[in-house]
Amino acid sequence: MSDSNSSEQRVMAVQQADASMASLQADLEGRRDESLAQIQAACDVLHKCVDERMRVLREKVQEAAVKSLNLVTERRGKLSAISEKLQQGEGDTTSEEITEIEKQYTELQCGVVRRFYQSTSLSLPGLDGVTSSIQSLGELQATLLPVIDLSKCSVEEIDVPKGKNSSFTVILRDERGQMLGGCADVIKVEVVSTGKGKLPSQEIITITESTTGGRYNVKYSPKHVAPYKITISVEGKQFPGSPYSVQPFWRDYSQLGKEIKMADGFTYPWGVACGPDDEIIVTVPHKLQIIDRQLQPLKDYGSEGSGQGQFRGPAGLAFYGTSPVTLAVSDCRNHRIQKFTYSANTITPLAVIGKKGDKDLEFNLPRGLVFTSDGSLVVCDSDNHRIQLMSRNNKFVRAFGEKGTEPGQFNEPYDVAIRDDTILVTDRLNHRVQCFTMTGRFSRTLNIADNQFPRGIFVSGDNAVVITTGSGGTDKILVCKEGEKLFSFGKKGREPGEFNLPMGVAMDNEGHVIVTDHWNKRVVVLT
CATH class of the missing domain: 1.10.287 (Helix Hairpins)
Known part of the structure; x- marks a missing residue:
């Protein structure tokens, strides 16, 4: 079973x-x-x-x-x-x-x-x-056709664009290091201005091959004394080191004043600045006046008083940013700084900083001011004989200087500018221009002859320093570079090319120098 x-x-x-x-x-x-x-x-x-x-x-x-x-x-x-x-x-x-x-x-x-x-x-x-x-x-x-090897390609003289007609050379090589001809059609170059204002989106360029082959000459004509960005690509691939930043140097300052435009009718103009669209903004007692490139009036802003958007003796002007644009004004006799947003000649109050005093972010007749690259603001606190820095958010950063004649001391600092991370200050009653690091450490005094009673100061796009001097018959414009005087223009008087206490100074994107001629009650443009 x-x-x-x-x-x-x-x-x-x-x-x-x-x-x-x-x-x-x-x-x-x-x-x-x-x-x-x-x-x-x-x-x-x-x-x-x-x-x-x-x-x-x-x-x-x-x-x-x-x-x-x-x-x-x-x-x-x-x-x-x-x-x-x-x-x-x-x-x-x-x-x-x-x-x-x-x-x-x-x-x-x-x-x-x-x-x-x-x-x-x-x-x-x-x-x-x-x-x-x-x-x-x-x-x-x-x-038949070796491949372009970008690691072996190079650019020559791209960092020294001198003159209105500028050029540089692109050299193409293959993987063996041999130069390659017949390749101009695969090179793409863009030259774009990064300066402020309505500048051309791209300059006109030409690319031609040299008779030796493999060397391609790129020509362009910068129209402005402003930074440019150059982007190079070959066969759609980014060139080594691209994009490049260059600064054309073509302003011939020996010809400054060859042509002169003047606009009368300003009541004791003081400070001046060029707006984002190259319009001109001028400070006069108790208000700002906006004029166009032809010196025709566009708009006035402000009134006498101590409220927001009102002024008593506005002096220095400075712009920062692109969207939005910030305008800072030293409200001298109200002993404060005012900030505004600025768009299409429309000015809107943003902030009021300071009051009379000698503590942090207190002022005594503030005059010249300038923005740093990060949006901080440097202010000449004139009658406190010091420089104050505030952050983009209006917080105190540092102050340096005191009354005196020694290096690093001031006797009425009047205006301020920045060149290559160096703060330049016109030390008016000491008859000099002093240079400081961004942390306030004294570095040098500019060696400029006949620099009597310096007032306004401006650093151009090609790093020239333009200074106004006035009082005692020294009414003129000085231009210096590398700490040495290049050129001076003007004398005391009323005729074209003469000044009676030139104060504020600025430069537009085409290298024209703009000056407020205080006692002559006019604005002067030197081309």
Whole structure:
């Protein structure tokens, strides 16, 4: 009986195993069919992709062939014309010129091959090996046209743009370090001004290849004494070191005052600044006056008083930022600083800082002021004989200076400017201009002859320092660079080119010097 049970159990186990195997087989067959369907679908997609890419490739090859044929035909036509003239004994083309034409022809062919090769590049997902094989056919890139190696390319004289017509040289090399000609069409250069105001979004540039090949001269004409950003790319790839920052130096200060424009009718003008659109803002007793580039009035702002937006003897002006633009004004006889937002000649009160006193952020007849690159404000606290710095958020940062004649001391600091992280202060009654680090440490005194009673000071876009001097018959404009005087202009008087206490000074984006001629009650523009 027990043997019978054991036999039945073995039969059942075999049947169960057989059923499991049958189920597994059915499952595997189902998965096989599903996998085959997925593979077939993937193949269909891949075939469609290949067909589409091949269609695009054929179109590009046809387009490149047409362009290439036209270019080569044109150049061959020129060569044939020259050859025919020579055979007829006409023309004066030398053998050297013919050699140069043949060289240009060869470079043209290289350019055609390069454009053809770039236009036929393939990218097929999942077919990297096939793609590599297609791209290696003929080995054009290795034998006829070496690849531009940006790591071996360079730029010459991009940091010394002198004169209104500026230029620099781009040198292209292959992976072997050999210079590559015929590649001007793959170089893209953008020259954009980063100065304030409505400047051109991009300067006009030209790119020409030198006769030696591989050297490409880039010419542009900066129209403003303002910083520029130069971006270079080759075959869509950023050039090493790009973008570059440059500062054109083209203002010939020896010609300052060759042309003079004047606008009368200002009541004892004091400070002056150029707005974000190169309009001119002037401080006069108890208000600000806005005029355009032709010195025509646009708008007045303010009234006499001590409320926000009112003034008593506004003096210095300074702008900061682009969106929004902040305007700071030293409200001299109210012993405070006022800040405004400024847009399209519209002035909106923002903050009032300070009161009369000698503590932190207290003032005694504040005059000149200037913003730093981070939006901090540097203020001449004139009758406290010190300089105060406040943060962008109007918090006290530091103060330095005291009354005296020693280096680092002041006797009525009048105006302030910044050049290369150096604070320059006109120390009026000490007849000098002192230089300090941004932390207030004295560094030097500018060596400027006849600098009597310096008042206004401005640092131009090309780092020239422009100073107004007045009192005792020294009414003139001084220009210095590297701490040495370059040029002086003017004398005491009423005629054009003469001043009677020049005070504020600024410069617009075209290098015109703007001066408030205080006792002559006018604004003067020197070109």
